[in-house]
Amino acid sequence: xxxxxxxxxxxxxxxxxxxxxxxxxxxxxxxxxxxxxxxxxxxxxxxxxxxxxxxxxxxxxxxxxxxxxxxxxxxxxxxxxxxxxxxxxxxxxxxxxxxxxxxxxxxxxxxxxxxxxxxxxxxxxxxxxxxxxxxxxxxxxxxxxxxxxxxxxxxxxxxxxxxxxxxxxxx
Numbered sequence: 001x002x003x004x005x006x007x008x009x010x011x012x013x014x015x016x017x018x019x020x021x022x023x024x025x026x027x028x029x030x031x032x033x034x035x036x037x038x039x040x041x042x043x044x045x046x047x048x049x050x051x052x053x054x055x056x057x058x059x060x061x062x063x064x065x066x067x068x069x070x071x072x073x074x075x076x077x078x079x080x081x082x083x084x085x086x087x088x089x090x091x092x093x094x095x096x097x098x099x100x101x102x103x104x105x106x107x108x109x110x111x112x113x114x115x116x117x118x119x120x121x122x123x124x125x126x127x128x129x130x131x132x133x134x135x136x137x138x139x140x141x142x143x144x145x146x147x148x149x150x151x152x153x154x155x156x157x158x159x160x161x162x163x164x165x166x167x168x169x170x171x
């Protein structure tokens with residue numbers, strides 16, 4: 001299975017690009033794509049297994065899962081009521097937080113609370129076998145901050161998120 005290892009994660013954190021698929025990964029292998037704004041993990045696995053793996057990995061990194069928003073059920077009903085369609089077989093948003101880091105972030109700048117908690121969008125486009133996990137990069141969200149404390153904490157949260165995605169991709 002091709003995945004981003006510790007050496008590649010350091011490159012991602014330094015602003016590099018990690019495309020596990022580029023190294024000849026076979027179809028169905030997890031792929032971590034990064035750009036300045038987002039991390040995107042793509043893998044072929046049952047949706048329920050991916051959700052369970054994400055929750056377990058989040059807890060292993062000492063974060064608490066706060067809520068899972070079932071957008072798929074709500075939006076599917078809404079589309080049906082309006083005579084439309086919904087483009088996803090599944091769509092959930094998973095919120096999670098490390099309370100120690102949250103306290104440090106809020107102490108450094110209470111406005112950061114508007115960006116909390118961390119979120120993962122987990123979805124399957126209609127008819128696809130691929131589960132997609134997307135999250136914004138904390139360092140991107142806090143790029144305008146002049147606070148070294150906020151930048152350091154954002155990098156720490158980003159490294160934790162990469163570990164979480166790596167654990168799920170390696171499952």
